[in-house]
Amino acid sequence: MAYEGDELLEEFTSQEYKYGFVTNIESDMAPKGLNEDIIRFISAKKDEPEWMLQWRLDAFAKWKEMKEPKWPHVKYPEIDFQDSYYYAAPKPKKELASLDEVDPEILKTFTKLGISIDEQKRLSNVAIDVVMDSVSVKTTFKEKLGELGIIFCSFTEAIKNHPELVKKYIGSVVPVTDNFYAALNCAVFTDGSFCYIPKGVRCPMELSTYFRINEAKTGQFERTLIIAEEGSYVSYLEGCTAPMRDENQLHAAVVELVAMKDAEIKYSTVQNWYPGDKEGKGGIYNFVTKRGICLGDNSKISWTQVETGSAVTWKYPSCILKGNNSVGEFYSVAVTNNHQQADTGTKMIHIGKNTKSTIVSKGISAGVSNNSYRGLVRINKGAKNARNFSQCDSLLMGDKCGAHTFPYIEINDKTAKVEHEATTSKIGEDQIFYCNQRGLDNEKAIGLIVNGYCKEVLNQLPMEFAVEAQKLLAVSLEGSVG
Amino acid sequence: MKSVAKINYMLEIKNLHAKIEDKEILKGINLTVKAGEVHAIMGPNGSGKSTLSSVLAGREDYEVTGGQVSFNGKDLLDMAPEDRAREGVFLAFQYPVEIPGVSNINFLKTAINEIRTYNGKENITAKDFMALVKEKSALVELDPKLAQRAVNHGFSGGEKKRNEIFQMAMLEPKLAILDETDSGLDIDALRIVANGVNKLKSKDNATIVITHYQRLLDYIVPDFVHVLYNGKIVKSGGKELALELEEKGYDWIKNELQEA
Numbered sequence: 001m002a003y004e005g006d007e008l009l010e011e012f013t014s015q016e017y018k019y020g021f022v023t024n025i026e027s028d029m030a031p032k033g034l035n036e037d038i039i040r041f042i043s044a045k046k047d048e049p050e051w052m053l054q055w056r057l058d059a060f061a062k063w064k065e066m067k068e069p070k071w072p073h074v075k076y077p078e079i080d081f082q083d084s085y086y087y088a089a090p091k092p093k094k095e096l097a098s099l100d101e102v103d104p105e106i107l108k109t110f111t112k113l114g115i116s117i118d119e120q121k122r123l124s125n126v127a128i129d130v131v132m133d134s135v136s137v138k139t140t141f142k143e144k145l146g147e148l149g150i151i152f153c154s155f156t157e158a159i160k161n162h163p164e165l166v167k168k169y170i171g172s173v174v175p176v177t178d179n180f181y182a183a184l185n186c187a188v189f190t191d192g193s194f195c196y197i198p199k200g201v202r203c204p205m206e207l208s209t210y211f212r213i214n215e216a217k218t219g220q221f222e223r224t225l226i227i228a229e230e231g232s233y234v235s236y237l238e239g240c241t242a243p244m245r246d247e248n249q250l251h252a253a254v255v256e257l258v259a260m261k262d263a264e265i266k267y268s269t270v271q272n273w274y275p276g277d278k279e280g281k282g283g284i285y286n287f288v289t290k291r292g293i294c295l296g297d298n299s300k301i302s303w304t305q306v307e308t309g310s311a312v313t314w315k316y317p318s319c320i321l322k323g324n325n326s327v328g329e330f331y332s333v334a335v336t337n338n339h340q341q342a343d344t345g346t347k348m349i350h351i352g353k354n355t356k357s358t359i360v361s362k363g364i365s366a367g368v369s370n371n372s373y374r375g376l377v378r379i380n381k382g383a384k385n386a387r388n389f390s391q392c393d394s395l396l397m398g399d400k401c402g403a404h405t406f407p408y409i410e411i412n413d414k415t416a417k418v419e420h421e422a423t424t425s426k427i428g429e430d431q432i433f434y435c436n437q438r439g440l441d442n443e444k445a446i447g448l449i450v451n452g453y454c455k456e457v458l459n460q461l462p463m464e465f466a467v468e469a470q471k472l473l474a475v476s477l478e479g480s481v482g
Numbered sequence: 483m484k485s486v487a488k489i490n491y492m493l494e495i496k497n498l499h500a501k502i503e504d505k506e507i508l509k510g511i512n513l514t515v516k517a518g519e520v521h522a523i524m525g526p527n528g529s530g531k532s533t534l535s536s537v538l539a540g541r542e543d544y545e546v547t548g549g550q551v552s553f554n555g556k557d558l559l560d561m562a563p564e565d566r567a568r569e570g571v572f573l574a575f576q577y578p579v580e581i582p583g584v585s586n587i588n589f590l591k592t593a594i595n596e597i598r599t600y601n602g603k604e605n606i607t608a609k610d611f612m613a614l615v616k617e618k619s620a621l622v623e624l625d626p627k628l629a630q631r632a633v634n635h636g637f638s639g640g641e642k643k644r645n646e647i648f649q650m651a652m653l654e655p656k657l658a659i660l661d662e663t664d665s666g667l668d669i670d671a672l673r674i675v676a677n678g679v680n681k682l683k684s685k686d687n688a689t690i691v692i693t694h695y696q697r698l699l700d701y702i703v704p705d706f707v708h709v710l711y712n713g714k715i716v717k718s719g720g721k722e723l724a725l726e727l728e729e730k731g732y733d734w735i736k737n738e739l740q741e742a
Contacts, residue, residue: 429542434579436563437539437572438593438649439600448592452583452632 030087036060039187042087046156046190049163059176059186066180072343073372073404074312076285079250086188086221145203150234151196152207155223158194165196169227173256173293173320181252181287181314185221189254192222197232197263206462208237224255228263230296235266237465249274251310252287261296261323266304268461269317270469272476273309278367280339283311290317294326294352302329303346304460306469308476311340316374318347321355321383328357331457333469335476336369336401345375345406350386350416359390362454365401366477372404379416386416394424395453397446397477447474491552492517492688493657498549500537507533509713510549515657518685522699522724523692525710526732531692532576534710535661539573540566553657567593568600570656574646574663581633586645587615589633590652597653618651622678640671647678658682659690664698676701696728711735 030041039060043053068079145152151162158166176186197203228234251273257265267290276283286309292301303317319328330346348357357377365371371394379386394403405422427449435445451458451470458466493515500508507530515521525531537544538551540563551558558566581589595605606614619626624644634642643663650658660679664672679689679702691702699707699721707723708715711732716739717723727734 428579430579431581433539433541433563434575434581435589435593437567437575438589438653439564439567439596440592441562441564441596444592444596448584448589449581452581455583 029085032085033082034084034086034188038086042188042190045087046159048159051163051167052159055170055176056187059183060188062177063180063183063187066177066183068180069314072314072374073370073406074314074341074343076312076341079285081184084250087190145205148201148204149198150201150203151194153194155189155192155194155225158225162194162196165227166194166225169225169256169258170223171256173258173291174254174289179289182254182289185223185252185254185289189221189223192253193224195224195226195234195236197226197228197234199229199260200231201229202232203234206235206237206464208239220249220251220253222253224253225258226256226265226267227258228260228265228299230260231262232260233264233266235462236268237462238267238269239272239465239468249283250285250287253289255288255290255317257292257301259292259294259296259299259301259323259326262298263296264300264302265292266302267292267317268465269303269305269307270461270465270472271305271307271309271313272472274311275309275338275340275476276311278338280311283340284309286310286313286315288313288315290315291320291347292318292328293320294323294328294355296326297323297352298325299323300327300329302327302331302460304329304331304457305344306333306335306454306457306461306472307342307344308335308472310342313340313342313344315342315344316346318349319357320349320351321357321386322351323355324352325354325356326352327355329460330357330359330361330375331460332360333362333364333454333457333473334371334373335364335473336366336371337476338367338369340367340369342370343372343374345373347376348378348388350377350379350383350388353382353384354386355383356387357389359388359392360456361390361392362457363392363394363403364397364450364453364473364477365394365403366397368400370402370404372406374406374408376408376410377418377420378408378410379413379418381412383413384415386413386418388416388418390418390420392420392422393453394422395450396424396426443474443478446477450474450477489514489516491515492554493558493690494550494552496550498534498537498551499547500533500544501547502533502544506547507544507713508537511710511713511715513708513715515688515690517656517688519706520683520689520691520702520704522702522704522707522721523690523710523715524694524696524707524724524727527694529710530713531694531710532661535573535659535690535692538566538659539563539571564596565600567653567655568597572650572653572655572658574643574650574658574660576662576665578634578637578642578646580635580637582635584633586629586631586633586648590615590649593649593653614652619648621651621681622648623674624648639666640668643667643675644671644678647675651678651682654682655687657688657690659692661692662694663691664693664695672698673701696724699724709735711739 030038036057039056043056174182176183195207226236259265273284273286294301301319307313317330321328328348334342334344336342346359359375361373363371363373373392377388392405396403403424407420409418411418431449432442432445450473458469461469491514495511495513498508498511523531537546546559553569591611615629619629622644628641634645663675704721707719707721709717716735
């Protein structure tokens with residue numbers, strides 16, 4: 001399928017992605033550091049209206065008063081927020097660096113994964129909005145979506161072209177002061193995706209954003225806002241990879257979802273950012289705030305995530321079930337290997353009557369990693385007949401890793417029914433040997449066993465994503481047994 | 483390969499010793515198996531029957547401390563477990579392992595393709611594979627629904643054993659080792675499993691049936707019966723040896739050995 005901008009997209013993405021090296025795009029960079037002037041610079045660069053700048057400055061003022069959260073079960077060196085660049089925009093001109101710069105380990109991983117933007121494009125009906133560093137390079141399928149009244153564009157464009165929608169909903173699900181990283185994002189976010197599905201429209205394709213972190217030492221602060229009007233449906237895919245990097249990179253995104261009456265939003269993520277090397281050097285810090293609100297009756301929000309990357313992950317995609325009969329779902333696979341640390345889970349806040357939530361979390365720990373599930377199920381007073389089912393499974397590989405579960409349950413209404421199941425198991429030598437005896441080597445065996453263990457979650461992913469996720473799981477756990 | 487006689491053995495075990503942790507279990511096993519033969523290995527509990535099957539399949543818990551095993555002229559002990567399987571050694575497990583979330587079909591397709599790749603063949607087509615599933619599941623009277631379910635997950639004891647034979651039928655090994663396949667089977671399941679094994683028998687493959695009881699051998703008639711006791715094969719004979727054992731019990735062997 002040929003579409004406009006195809007070549008441009010390819011020029012910008014496939015090559016560098018395939019080999020994973022840093023593209024020397026002449027950057028328009030803000031000076032290092034964080035202060036009001038930097039925020040003005042970012043806002044000016046993006047030609048933003050005054051209200052947007054003011055919103056950022058307010059957020060910055062509040063952020064300065066806030067403290068980094070210390071409760072997550074993760075450890076990392078103090079981040080110097082003044083020692084980072086907060087804006088880098090690629091110019092439409094490319095200069096390729098040498099292949100020799102790439103860590104052969106990373107090259108091998110890319111080859112093994114066999115994923116490229118090219119391959120993605122071959123998958124039918126996937127529109128790709130590539131976020132390279134901070135500025136969206138190109139949005140495809142825009143015209144087709146436009147016919148249906150669907151808006152799918154970069155956040156910057158949305159501020160320009162649909163200010164009334166942005167103004168109305170930005171910060172409405174994740175308030176500016178929600179947490180330290182969300183506030184930071186509000187102050188310095190550079191771009192992201194915006195999606196609006198009008199009343200009664202069923203989005204005919206999976207909307208997909210391919211995020212990349214590209215510029216050395218550039219923290220990336222995206223924002224995503226998805227609004228599904230009454231009776232609409234959208235499935236959104238987010239996939240991430242990053243090239244080798246020695247310095248730790250901070251990533252603090254904010255995602256807000258709004259589902260009106262009878263609307264449904266399905267949000268799927270496969271996250272494969274650089275986890276650091278085997279000794280735990282380098283890797284991405286992924287501190288993300290994702291939250292959706294089921295504002296209208298009978299609405300539904302479903303989060304599915306497969307998290308294999310990042311050195312440190314701090315992420316709790318959540319649902320506020322405000323509308324009566326609304327449904328929230330969270331399906332998660334979180335893999336940690338070597339020195340990776342993940343503290344991830346969800347929050348399900350039941351406010352409306354007959355609201356239902358389902359949590360299925362599959363943690364896999366290998367190496368010397370630490371994997372924590374942290375989840376909150378809250379049934380507010382008046383949330384009659386609320387239901388929750390939670391299942392938290394942990395799989396351990398080897399005896400030097402850790403799996404932790406922190407479930408919080410707050411029930412303020414007697415009619416609630418809340419179920420929680422948890423299991424911890426070790427990947428069995430017996431299972432591996434059984435596979436060996438049928439002709440499968442250790443790598444294949446582990447891939448198969450792990451994919452089986454994660455099946456309930458992988459089943460929730462759109463087909464094309466599920467295939468990629470399966471490969472990713474196998475690659476992430478390579479060499480972790482035997 | 484140095485072979486004394488010109489006989490082409492499929493499996494040739496010479497003076498095999500093996501231990502687990504510090505305990506020596508196999509104390510010098512000698513056994514030769516030719517294509518087309520069915521061998522039964524019998525013995526009391528703790529004699530080393532399951533150890534022998536595990537060592538042949540390459541389970542890591544056991545350490546081979548002496549002896550040689552050649553399989554179709556190749557050094558079996560030098561191969562990784564998956565390569566032994568790819569060379570055509572199949573072990574029907576005494577306790578088949580559950581793999582939740584992985585369908586039998588997917589598992590077998592992966593296995594078949596791994597084996598085919600090793601042997602320089604292309605992957606099986608989806609059509610051929612499904613035809614094979616249909617044919618072989620009928621052979622072992624396996625409910626086609628079980629083929630779709632996760633590997634052994636939630637199967638009854640009998641279903642698990644039948645599934646082992648189904649896998650064996652699908653993978654068409656050269657040498658099948660049935661490790662106490664009869665244990666825990668009722669008489670009907672036993673008959674079905676044995677029928678499956680008999681139908682799969684050909685002049686090109688061989689079977690080693692490891693069992694405690696003679697019962698299975700009413701259905702799978704062996705060409706040779708060996709008695710394993712205290713880590714050694716102490717007696718070999720024809721199928722009548724199994725009947726004698728059944729009649730006289732293992733004490734007969736023990737006493738005979740003590741007298742000697």
